Amino acid sequence: MSSVGSAWPRAAPLAASLRDRFERDPGAGALAIGAALLAAAFFVLARSPILYGTVRAPLDILPGGAAQTLAFLAPLPAALTAALCVLAPWEGLLVLLLLTPWFDAAQVGWWIGPLQVLGLTVFLAALVAGVALRLRDPAGRARLSTRAADHRLVCLGGLVLLGLATLSTALSADVGASGPVWLHGVLEPLVLGLLALLLVPDTRGLRLALLALGCSAALGGLINLVQTIPTVPSLLALQDHDRAIFSRLTYFNVGLFGEILAMAIPLLAAALIARRPWTGRRLATPVLAAALAICLVCLYLTFSKSGWLAAGIALLVLALAWVRTGRARLAVAAAAVAVSMVVAPWPLLVLRPVAPPLASMYAAAMTEIWGSARLATWDPSTAAGEVSITERLYASGAALRMAFDHPLLGVGLDRFKAEYGGPYRDPRATVVLDAAHDLLPNLAAELGIPFAVLVAAAMAAAVMSAWRAWRRASEARLRLLAAGLGSSVLAWWIVSATFDPDLYRTWRLMASDIVFAAVLIGLALALPRLAEGRAPPAGRRGAL
Numbered sequence: 001m002s003s004v005g006s007a008w009p010r011a012a013p014l015a016a017s018l019r020d021r022f023e024r025d026p027g028a029g030a031l032a033i034g035a036a037l038l039a040a041a042f043f044v045l046a047r048s049p050i051l052y053g054t055v056r057a058p059l060d061i062l063p064g065g066a067a068q069t070l071a072f073l074a075p076l077p078a079a080l081t082a083a084l085c086v087l088a089p090w091e092g093l094l095v096l097l098l099l100t101p102w103f104d105a106a107q108v109g110w111w112i113g114p115l116q117v118l119g120l121t122v123f124l125a126a127l128v129a130g131v132a133l134r135l136r137d138p139a140g141r142a143r144l145s146t147r148a149a150d151h152r153l154v155c156l157g158g159l160v161l162l163g164l165a166t167l168s169t170a171l172s173a174d175v176g177a178s179g180p181v182w183l184h185g186v187l188e189p190l191v192l193g194l195l196a197l198l199l200v201p202d203t204r205g206l207r208l209a210l211l212a213l214g215c216s217a218a219l220g221g222l223i224n225l226v227q228t229i230p231t232v233p234s235l236l237a238l239q240d241h242d243r244a245i246f247s248r249l250t251y252f253n254v255g256l257f258g259e260i261l262a263m264a265i266p267l268l269a270a271a272l273i274a275r276r277p278w279t280g281r282r283l284a285t286p287v288l289a290a291a292l293a294i295c296l297v298c299l300y301l302t303f304s305k306s307g308w309l310a311a312g313i314a315l316l317v318l319a320l321a322w323v324r325t326g327r328a329r330l331a332v333a334a335a336a337v338a339v340s341m342v343v344a345p346w347p348l349l350v351l352r353p354v355a356p357p358l359a360s361m362y363a364a365a366m367t368e369i370w371g372s373a374r375l376a377t378w379d380p381s382t383a384a385g386e387v388s389i390t391e392r393l394y395a396s397g398a399a400l401r402m403a404f405d406h407p408l409l410g411v412g413l414d415r416f417k418a419e420y421g422g423p424y425r426d427p428r429a430t431v432v433l434d435a436a437h438d439l440l441p442n443l444a445a446e447l448g449i450p451f452a453v454l455v456a457a458a459m460a461a462a463v464m465s466a467w468r469a470w471r472r473a474s475e476a477r478l479r480l481l482a483a484g485l486g487s488s489v490l491a492w493w494i495v496s497a498t499f500d501p502d503l504y505r506t507w508r509l510m511a512s513d514i515v516f517a518a519v520l521i522g523l524a525l526a527l528p529r530l531a532e533g534r535a536p537p538a539g540r541r542g543a544l
Contacts (some may be wrong), residue, residue, distance in 0.1 A: 018087055028133050032086040035049045035126040039082035040075040042122050046108035056498055064203030066226045067105060067249050074106040078119065082492045085126035090199045091132065093192075093380065095125050096210040097519065100218030100512050105249040109509040116180040116506055120515070127195060147198045154461075154525050157454055158194050162187065164451045172412030181413040183215050184511045185503025203530045206523055207481055210267045210488075213290070213516060220250040220257070221298035228301075236238070241373070243303050252508040255499050258307025259513050261299040262491040263520060266314040268292040270484025271321060274477050288453030306499035308343045312336070314491035321470060321483035337382035342369060345378050392437035394426040399436035403444035403452070410448040413503065419445075439496035461490045462524035469531045478531055 022029040046414065061069070077099055085092030110117045134140035146157045148155055165186040172178035202205050206237055224247050231245075233323050247257035271288050320334045341347050351359035366375055376382040377389070398420050402411050411419050417434040425432070436442035444452035466486025473479040496517075504511045 028087060031129060032083040035086050036079035036083040040079040041109050041121050043075040043078045043106055046110050053301060064227050070102055071106040072110055081448045082123060082126040085123055086130040089127055089130035092127060094208060094212045098216050100216055101223055101250045103256040104510040104512055105223050105272060107509055114176055114179060118184060118509055120188055144198055150529055151197055158190050161451060161454055162190055168409040169413055170449050171409060178413035180506050181504045185514055188515045189518035192515055193522035196522035200523060200526050206530060209523055211271060212265040214264045215291050217260050221294045246301055254302050255304050256501055256513045258304030259304040259495040259501050260516055261295050262307045262310035262495055263516060264486040265295050265311050266318050267317060267484050270318055270480045274480045306495045310491040310494035312339060312343050313494055314487040317487040317490060318483050372422055374544055391429055395433045395436045396438045396441045398424040398426055399441035399445035403449055407449045410446045413446050416445055435502045458521055459493050462521040465508045465524050465528050469527045473531060489520055489524055533536045
């Protein structure tokens with residue numbers, strides 16, 4: 001068992017390892033202290049709108065007492081996380097993934113000239129420093145080089161993606177707008193995804209990473225619930241008017257929160273239905289059950305069509321992968337059809353021509369579930385449905401035209417709206433959307449067709465890696481691990497095709513959804529070799 005598997009999350013052995021690291025390597029200890037002080041100072045000073053031209057996100061809410069307390073306390077966990085990233089990169093990455101909603105809720109970000117620095121930027125610098133320190137150790141260097149050699153095509157693909165995005169940004173008509181999106185929407189997620197691939201020690205470490213991602217979504221949901229519930233008069237108000245404010249503190253856009261939840265729910269569900277808790281602790285089961293319950297409640301409150309659809313399909317895939325008999329799979333399929341009637345109002349298409357009274361009863365029930373405003377977005381003939389469905393199709397078509405006209409490097413990051421409002425405007429469009437609402441066409445438009453093709457290949461490779469591990473696994477827990485990971489990546493693919501999680505917007509001060517997806521893909525690509533027990537040989541296999 002690796003040191004990560006045996007030590008994390010047990011605090012005492014980890015603390016002993018850190019003390020040993022301080023004693024053996026004073027330079028690393030000094031760097032960790034420096035990173036901690038930098039992170040703490042950043043989270044303290046960036047809360048002021050005066051210093052260094054700080055720009056706070058244009059929140060249309062008033063943070064409550066709990067949210068203000070989180071922001072006030074954030075410097076302490078930020079300092080500890082940064083220090084851990086230097087001394088123990090893998091454990092530091094796990095803590096960073098887990099606490100991301102807390103750091104996002106602090107709403108920190110500095111503009112230093114043209115450069116926008118976020119909390120994630122500081123943590124990533126600490127992680128890179130920690131990995132660089134490991135390279136001084138022959139065993140650590142051998143482990144990283146072996147893992148990189150095993151996944152050389154993935155590493156090469158990541159470098160090509162970064163090169164294409166860098167060239168596109170350098171040649172953009174508005175480098176000032178494209179630059180921050182390049183940093184926080186491309187560079188940081190790519191590096192974190194590759195670090196997850198290179199640092200994950202074994203299947204136990206991978207399970208812990210997936211649990212950290214799932215519990216992170218639940219933490220974000222808890223923050224959103226505490227902030228939002230006291231401010232809305234009723235569920236109907238949240239359905240019809242106030243849903244946009246539900247995730248302002250953590251993921252800003254409620255659609256992005258739905259995307260996070262759709263990826264997290266199959267991970268938590270897979271952990272719960274495993275015969276033994278993934279962490280081997282009795283406390284894990286009630287904690288995971290509570291986390292899953294929070295995520296399901298929050299997914300409902302997002303009223304996100306793409307989030308509901310993606311989570312439903314992901315859970316269906318997970319259930320089909322879990323059961324082993326044809327009869328059980330038929331039962332799962334029947335249950336899925338029943339649930340789909342709540343997720344999407346497709347029965348109206350059948351009932352209205354043949355049974356109008358039943359159609360009216362069904363529509364009334366769906367109105368109670370969705371709210372009249374959100375239910376109308378399913379109907380392209382309504383004003384809300386035209387924007388939610390038809391206008392997005394127009395924008396996706398315009399994105400494809402941009403891609404064909406600028407095939408190699410695209411029009412530049414964050415340039416879709418400017419181009420769509422000009423020569424690429426669809427004459428039938430009534431609004432100018434800021435993105436194509438379909439990830440791959442949007443990437444092709446802004447970064448070029450080769451970039452979009454490589455991203456699609458990475459997504460497909462991640463799903464195939466999970467499927468291959470699921471087919472070859474002889475242990476039930478490993479099959480569930482592969483099924484949960486694969487269904488989570490599939491959920492992101494569905495959301496990205498129906499909502500378009502844009503890479504970054506400077507007013508959001510976070511790109512946590514793209515980071516979540518990038519880490520998922522990195523872990524999925526690492527799974528087959530880990531499942532085969534092909535972890536790189538090195539003296540000490542843990543992150544320390």
